[in-house]
Every structure is written in C-alpha cells, then in structure tokens.
Amino acid sequence: MTIPATLDTRSPSLSPDALALLGRLILIVLIAGALTAVDPGFASVSNLLNMLRQASLLFLVASGLTLVIIGGGLDLSVGSNLTLSACLAAAAIKTTGNPWYGVAVAVTSGTLIGFTNGLMINRLRLPPFLATFGMLWVAQGAAYWFMAGQTIYGMPMSFRYFGTGFFLGVPLPIWITLVVCVVCSIILHRTTFGREAYFMGANQTAALLSGIAVERRRLLLYVLSGLTAGIAALVYLARLNAAEPGIGEPLLLPAIAAVLVGGTSLFGGSGNIVGTVLGAILLTIIVNGLNLLNVAATWHPFVNGAVVLIAILADFIVSRRRSESG
Amino acid sequence: MPAATAAGGHPADHAAAPLLRLIDIDKSFPGVHALRSVSLDIHAGEVHVILGQNGAGKSTLIKTLYGAHAADKGHIEVEGRRVAVARPADASALGIAVIFQEFSLVPYLDIAQNIYLGREAAFARFGLIDSAAMHAAARTILDDLGLDYDTHAYAADLGVAQQQMVEIAKALSQNARVLVMDEPTAAISEREAERLFATIARLTQKNVAIVYISHRMKEVQMLGDRITILRDGAVVTSVLRDEMSQTEMVGAMIGRPSGSQLARTPRAPGDPILFARGISTAKLSDISIEIRAGEVVGLAGLVGSGRTEVVRALFGADPITGGEIALSGSRAPTTLDARVRAGMALLPEDRKREGLALPLDIRDNATVASLWRRFTSGWFSPAAAERDTRGLIAQLGIAAHGTHQTVRTLSGGNQQKVVLAKWLAAGSRLFLLDEPTRGVDVGAKAEIYRLIDQLVDGGAGVVVISSELPELVQLCDRAYVMRDHRIVGHLDDDALTERAILELVVHQ
Numbered sequence: 001m002t003i004p005a006t007l008d009t010r011s012p013s014l015s016p017d018a019l020a021l022l023g024r025l026i027l028i029v030l031i032a033g034a035l036t037a038v039d040p041g042f043a044s045v046s047n048l049l050n051m052l053r054q055a056s057l058l059f060l061v062a063s064g065l066t067l068v069i070i071g072g073g074l075d076l077s078v079g080s081n082l083t084l085s086a087c088l089a090a091a092a093i094k095t096t097g098n099p100w101y102g103v104a105v106a107v108t109s110g111t112l113i114g115f116t117n118g119l120m121i122n123r124l125r126l127p128p129f130l131a132t133f134g135m136l137w138v139a140q141g142a143a144y145w146f147m148a149g150q151t152i153y154g155m156p157m158s159f160r161y162f163g164t165g166f167f168l169g170v171p172l173p174i175w176i177t178l179v180v181c182v183v184c185s186i187i188l189h190r191t192t193f194g195r196e197a198y199f200m201g202a203n204q205t206a207a208l209l210s211g212i213a214v215e216r217r218r219l220l221l222y223v224l225s226g227l228t229a230g231i232a233a234l235v236y237l238a239r240l241n242a243a244e245p246g247i248g249e250p251l252l253l254p255a256i257a258a259v260l261v262g263g264t265s266l267f268g269g270s271g272n273i274v275g276t277v278l279g280a281i282l283l284t285i286i287v288n289g290l291n292l293l294n295v296a297a298t299w300h301p302f303v304n305g306a307v308v309l310i311a312i313l314a315d316f317i318v319s320r321r322r323s324e325s326g
Numbered sequence: 327m328p329a330a331t332a333a334g335g336h337p338a339d340h341a342a343a344p345l346l347r348l349i350d351i352d353k354s355f356p357g358v359h360a361l362r363s364v365s366l367d368i369h370a371g372e373v374h375v376i377l378g379q380n381g382a383g384k385s386t387l388i389k390t391l392y393g394a395h396a397a398d399k400g401h402i403e404v405e406g407r408r409v410a411v412a413r414p415a416d417a418s419a420l421g422i423a424v425i426f427q428e429f430s431l432v433p434y435l436d437i438a439q440n441i442y443l444g445r446e447a448a449f450a451r452f453g454l455i456d457s458a459a460m461h462a463a464a465r466t467i468l469d470d471l472g473l474d475y476d477t478h479a480y481a482a483d484l485g486v487a488q489q490q491m492v493e494i495a496k497a498l499s500q501n502a503r504v505l506v507m508d509e510p511t512a513a514i515s516e517r518e519a520e521r522l523f524a525t526i527a528r529l530t531q532k533n534v535a536i537v538y539i540s541h542r543m544k545e546v547q548m549l550g551d552r553i554t555i556l557r558d559g560a561v562v563t564s565v566l567r568d569e570m571s572q573t574e575m576v577g578a579m580i581g582r583p584s585g586s587q588l589a590r591t592p593r594a595p596g597d598p599i600l601f602a603r604g605i606s607t608a609k610l611s612d613i614s615i616e617i618r619a620g621e622v623v624g625l626a627g628l629v630g631s632g633r634t635e636v637v638r639a640l641f642g643a644d645p646i647t648g649g650e651i652a653l654s655g656s657r658a659p660t661t662l663d664a665r666v667r668a669g670m671a672l673l674p675e676d677r678k679r680e681g682l683a684l685p686l687d688i689r690d691n692a693t694v695a696s697l698w699r700r701f702t703s704g705w706f707s708p709a710a711a712e713r714d715t716r717g718l719i720a721q722l723g724i725a726a727h728g729t730h731q732t733v734r735t736l737s738g739g740n741q742q743k744v745v746l747a748k749w750l751a752a753g754s755r756l757f758l759l760d761e762p763t764r765g766v767d768v769g770a771k772a773e774i775y776r777l778i779d780q781l782v783d784g785g786a787g788v789v790v791i792s793s794e795l796p797e798l799v800q801l802c803d804r805a806y807v808m809r810d811h812r813i814v815g816h817l818d819d820d821a822l823t824e825r826a827i828l829e830l831v832v833h834q
Contacts, residue, residue: 015730189706189708190705190706190707190708191704191705191706192697192698192701192704192705192706193704194706195690195693195694195697195706196694196697198683198686198690199683199686199690199691199694202683202684202685202686203679203682203683203684205679205680206679206680206681206682206683207683207694208643208662209641209643209662209672209674209680209681210666210694210695210748211662211663211665211666211667211695211698211752212663212694213661213663269683269685269686270685
C-alpha cells in the first residue's frame with residue numbers, strides 16, 4: 001500500500017472514554033440542579049461535602065475492584081474483606097491504644113486476603129467468581145468467629161480523624177479518595193502493568209501468547225483490590241467508631257454498581273477509575289435525592305437497579321454503534 | 327426464481343438417473359472463489375469419494391449441499407426434480423444427512439434419546455413420550471447396522487467411533503438416502519475404521535449413497551466407486567476407481583506439474599537459533615527440528631497433523647513431556663514470557679482469538695509484546711508508545727485512521743500486520759508464523775511475503791505453517807512434513823516440491 005498512514009486528527013478530549021465520563025458528569029450536574037430546585041438546602045456546602053464523604057467510602061471499596069474488573073477478573077470478597085480487616089484493626093487499636101497498629105493490621109489483612117484470592121485463581125485455576133465468592137464467606141465467617149458476638153467501639157480521637165476530620169475544610173475521606181484515585185489512574189495509564197491489565201482483560205489468551213506474565217499481573221491486581229478494601233476498612237472504622245461483623249456485607253453490591261455505572265465493562269479490558277468515582281457519586285446523590293423527596297426507603301434499591309441498568313445499556317448501545325460505524 | 331419449479335426430470339430417463347445432482351454450483355466468499363461451477367452426480371448405492379487438498383472447496387461443497395451455505399449460482403436436483411435446499415432442515419427432509427467431524431450428540435442423553443432428539447412427538451402417547459417404543463425403534467435401527475449398543479447408554483460414555491455410529495443411526499432414522507461423511511476416519515483407530523467400512527458396505531447394499539470426503543489414498547482406493555477430484559474450488563476430474571492410478575490422482579490434486587514452479591532464491595543460513603530434539607507433548611511425539619538464522623523453514627501437513635501443536639510447544643504455550651529445546655545454543659527458558667524475552671514470537675492461526683485484543687486500539691495491540699523492553703523501568707509513556715506505533719503503521723503500511731482505531735474495525739490483512747508489528751517492536755529473532763496469509767487479501771499477502779524476506783535478511787529465523795502448498799514451496803528454503811502428529815519427512819533444495827510434500831502427506 002502506498003497510502004500513508006494518516007495521523008489521528010481527532011482531539012483527545014473527544015475520545016470515547018472522555019465522552020462517557022463527560023456524560024456522567026453532566027448527568028450528576030443535572031440531578032444536582034433538579035434537587036436544588038426542589039430543595040435549595042441540597043446545594044449547601046455541608047450537604048454536598050457530606051454526600052461526597054459518603055461517596056468516598058463507596059469509592060474506596062470499589063477502587064481496587066475496578067482494577068480487577070478491568071484486568072478481566074472479579075472480586076466478590078471486598079465487602080467481607082472490609083468487615084474482617086475493620087474488626088481486626090479495631091481489636092488491635094483497642095488492645096494497644098496505638099492507631100498505627102490498627103493501620104498496619106488492616107492493610108496486612110486486606111492485602112493477604114487479596115493475595116489468597118489471586119493464588120486460588122492462579123494455582124487452583126478457579127474462576128474468579130468462585131474463588132472470591134468462597135473468600136466472601138470465609139472472611140465473613142472469620143469475622144463472626146473473631147468477634148464472638150461482640151461489638152468493638154470507642155476508637156481514640158486521633159484515629160477517628162481519618163473518618164470524621166477535616167483538612168483545609170474538606171473531609172479526610174475525600175482527600176483519601178483523591179489520593180487513591182490519582183494512584184490508580186497512574187497505575188492504569190502510566191505503568192506497563194496497567195497497560196497489560198487492559199490487554200489481559202480484553203483477551204487473556206492473546207495476553208498470554210504476547211508474553212505477558214499473566215499470573216503475576218493477576219496476583220498483583222487482587223492484592224491491590226485487597227489493599228484498597230483494607231484502606232476502606234480503616235476509613236469506615238474511623239467514621240463509624242465501631243466494628244461488628246455486619247458492616248461490610250451491604251457494601252459489595254453498591255461497589256459493583258459504582259464500577260458498572262462508572263462505565264467499566266464487567267467483561268474486562270475497558271473502563272477507568274475516574275468513572276468509578278463518578279459512579280459512586282451518582283449512586284450516592286440519587287439516594288440523597290430520594291431521601292430529600294421523601295421517597296420511602298423500600299424504593300431505593302429499585303431506583304439504584306434502574307440506574308445501573310440504564311448506565312450499562314447506554315454504554316452498550318454506544319459501543320455497539322461505534323463498532324458498527326467502524 | 328421460484329423455488330418450486332420442477333424443471334426437466336422426465337420420468338423416461340430414470341434408469342440411470344442419479345439420485346442427487348449438483349449442477350453448476352458456484353459460491354464466493356469475500357476474497358475467495360470457493361466453488362467454481364461444480365457439478366456432481368451421486369448415484370444410489372455407490373460410494374462417491376471427494377478428494378482434494380485443504381482449501382480445495384470440500385467443506386464449502388458439503389455445507390452448500392446441506393443448506394448451511396446458499397449457492398450463488400447453480401441448483402440441486404433429487405431424482406431429477408429440482409429442489410431448494412436453503413436450510414439444513416430442507417436437506418434432512420430430502421434425505422440428505424451429514425456426519426461432520428465434530429459430533430452433535432448431547433452428552434447426557436442416552437442413545438435412543440439422541441437418535442430421536444427433536445422428533446420425540448412420534449412417540450407421544452397421552453402427551454407423554456412412550457420411552458419403551460422409542461427404545462424399541464432405536465434398537466431396530468442399531469440392529470440394522472449390526473450394532474449391539476445398549477440404547478440406554480449415555481452419549482458421554484461412548485467412544486468416538488461409537489458416537490460416529492450413533493450419528494449414522496440417527497441419519498438413517500431420518501430415512502437418509504445420501505449420507506455425507508467428512509473425513510470419518512480422522513479420529514478413530516484402524517480397527518474401528520474397518521468396522522466403519524463394513525457399515526458403509528451394508529448401507530450401500532441398502533441403496534444408500536455415500537459421499538466420502540477424504541485425502542487418505544488407501545481408503546480412496548478401497549472404498550471409492552467413483553472419485554471426484556477438487557482443486558481450487560473446481561472439479562478437475564470425476565472417474566471410476568480403476569480409471570486412474572494413485573499417482574495420477576495426486577497429480578490431479580496439486581494441478582500444475584512440479585517443474586513449473588518459480589525458482590527460489592537460495593539463501594545462506596547462519597548459526598542455529600533453535601534446536602529441538604525429541605519433543606513430546608500430549609499431542610506430539612518425538613519432534614526434532616532445527617532453525618537457523620536467515621532461513622525460512624516450512625511446516626507442511628494437513629490440518630490436524632500437529633503443525634500448530636509444534637509451534638505452540640516451541641513457544642512454550644503447551645507443556646512438553648519429553649525432549650529438549652535449545653535457544654541460541656543454551657537451554658530454552660521454560661515459561662512463555664521468558665521465551666518471548668529471549669526473542670521468540672508467535673503469530674497464531676486464529677489471530678482474533680489468540681493474537682489481538684479486538685476491543686483495544688492499534689497502539690495497545692502493537693506495543694503489548696514490547697512493553698518490557700521499551701519501558702524497562704515499568705513507567706509507561708503514552709507519547710513514546712504513540713510515536714512507536716506511528717512508526718510501525720508506516721513501516722508495515724497498515725491502512726488505518728490513526729493509532730487509536732480499534733483493531734476490530736481493521737481488515738484481516740491489516741489485523742495480521744498489527745500482530746506482526748507487535749513482534750517487530752519486541753525485536754524478536756525467531757518468528758513462528760501459523761498460516762500467516764489465511765484470510766488476508768492478495769495485496770496484504772504480497773506484503774507479508776516481503777516482510778518475511780526482510781526479517782530473514784535481517785538475520786531472523788522464520789517458521790511458516792501453511793496449507794497452501796505453492797506458498798510453502800515458494801516461501802521456504804526447506805520444510806518438515808507432518809502426518810499424525812509426527813514429522814515424517816524433511817525436504818530441501820530441489821526436493822522441496824508440492825508433489826513431494828503431498829506424497830508424504832497422503833502416505834503412499
């Protein structure tokens with residue numbers, strides 16, 4: 001062929017990924033605008049910060065999960081990982097009186113659970129769904145056994161600062177979210193590991209046959225997911241000021257929802273971390289709005305489900321149209 | 327044209343009228359003229375062998391006959407009446423059945439249930455299936471074939487040969503009058519094959535016509551009443567068994583006499599890059615191969631002869647159970663990723679499933695195998711990757727809007743070039759190319775040949791698997807020929823001809 005390869009003339013801001021993010025941002029602004037119209041109190045700084053803080057907690061659980069899903073896996077154990085890590089950390093802080101022991105314990109236990117997930121998938125060749133589904137129950141069970149029906153409460157103020165404190169007028173969890181988001185984004189877009197994760201997610205066989213050390217990369221993805229679950233456990237513990245074996249379980253499905261609403265495909269190979277941030281905000285703002293509109297809590301799951309479905313459907317239609325138009 | 331017109335077919339000339347006629351069947355796929363005006367007469371009670379190389383059009387012919395493909399031109403007649411075969415169901419209704427190489431039995435249904443799958447209504451009584459009657463009917467059919475299988479046995483518990491027999495029984499239960507068998511002995515033992523031949527003899531006595539697809543000369547000689555040879559989608563000749571010698575048949579399969587091939591430019595190979603001795607895997611036995619720098623080595627053989635398995639074993643994609651592989655004089659690393667880092671590259675046969683991440687863009691695909699080498703620190707620079715990709719696009723002449731076009735939307739030839747780009751970027755020195763020109767257009771084909779030349783000139787070693795003999799003979803300095811998961815011959819210099827390969831392949 002003598003036709004020279006033409007250079008990409010489209011500006012990067014119009015890339016499909018950027019467009020998907022922009023769409024979500026606009027949706028959030030529209031909903032926020034509508035809610036402000038109904039009740040001006042919605043737009044108050046305190047309400048907005050409060051909402052973002054809630055979204056942060058959800059995002060932290062969903063962040064590592066996003067990496068795993070982009071890499072073609074799934075981690076159903078993030079919720080119970082958070083439970084167990086929070087319970088262990090609470091016990092460590094209570095016994096030693098030193099919050100840093102708690103931090104060390106939660107980070108270690110979260111990472112170890114992720115490591116075990118990766119090992120089960122690599123060595124036992126278990127599908128990610130099964131391995132992490134098993135881990136969900138094991139970690140949950142361990143938490144019940146460890147707590148023996150007790151609740152640990154009353155964390156020192158120096159520790160609670162992570163969940164309730166402010167820095168430059170912004171709640172600490174939001175800062176933590178910002179850091180985790182930036183780190184994840186760098187991992188995904190500025191490291192060879194991140195590029196390999198996308199390739200693995202898009203086609204695992206081709207990844208293997210391209211010389212990617214798939215098993216080692218996969219292990220690292222699950223370790224990162226475990227690590228962020230451990231970090232989320234600390235923020236939760238600091239915020240709730242108590243740990244008991246029921247705290248993490250209700251978080252799994254919203255976390256998956258945040259990833260999906262953020263535009264990351266459950267089939268792997270696409271998506272990004274900023275999408276998950278927006279997904280978490282979108283889900284939180286909707287619950288907040290429903291409360292504002294005095295919609296009975298029984299309807300909340302229904303609305304959340306509808307949002308997840310619409311988001312997935314919209315991405316599906318857009319991507320299908322794109323692949324058809326070539 | 328209305329499908330129901332009964333043209334010709336005068337009742338008077340029925341004495342010698344064929345049971346089934348294909349008349350001027352023509353079929354094209356994008357880039358391939360698969361069948362060129364093929365006409366075929368199938369008579370009741372005869373075994374009609376269809377002989378041809380890979381890609382001669384045998385599978386397309388079967389699929390057209392079975393209603394899985396619609397012919398572009400031509401038509402089909404059954405007993406002199408023109409018929410429309412638009413769907414497999416039409417073929418069934420006309421008494422045409424196909425035993426494919428892949429069986430379609432449901433593992434956890436028993437033999438009787440498999441035979442009457444979808445037709446249970448025939449045994450309905452008060453809205454329930456009369457199981458006893460169904461098993462009795464299945465029994466009769468099996469007895470007819472001389473088979474003593476228990477009709478209650480699950481398909482999952484049957485061996486390959488037994489499953490094949492059940493498929494045949496199923497076809498007969500549908501009153502098949504034409505039974506098409508696609509390489510029926512490919513996966514069964516010699517003893518089982520003999521039982522199959524006995525069954526075929528039984529069927530022809532019952533006036534069933536057998537269309538037998540094969541390339542095994544022995545079977546062709548033993549079974550075939552009539553033999554039709556296909557080449558490049560056209561019928562070369564159709565003869566009775568004794569009208570043609572085996573050598574003439576081989577000649578008809580390859581077509582042009584071997585003297586007419588273009589002269590190769592002799593190359594001067596350098597040091598050995600890869601040396602494999604006595605490699606065995608689950609699917610290979612005792613493979614020994616040497617590849618030197620600056621040469622193209624062919625792997626010839628039929629599909630399923632173990633060619634792909636050899637390159638996979640060399641690449642580290644399948645575990646080896648015996649033998650050893652040396653790379654540049656020292657023992658090859660065991661893992662696949664380490665072999666890639668040692669300079670090996672694989673262009674897989676199925677590029678969409680194994681070579682590319684289709685939803686990702688050209689940049690991600692073209693740089694994936696070289697990330698370790700280009701960004702040694704682990705930090706990835708999109709700008710650098712962008713530059714590299716533009717360079718590769720220009721070097722290989724990939725026709726694309728830009729580096730961010732998803733590879734799914736590229737043509738076959740351009741997709742293949744992206745796979746090659748990936749390995750060029752990785753600085754590979756040993757290229758294992760599995761059917762590199764399959765499904766690519768003529769222009770891209772020539773460019774791939776040119777690229778192979780460049781690689782070899784640059785001191786790389788190249789292994790090429792190809793089912794197209796002219797391509798193989800033209801491209802390679804020498805070739806290993808495979809049959810039944812073994813290397814059965816090595817041809818170089820003047821000995822490397824299409825005819826020599828084919829003779830080794832068909833085992834004369």
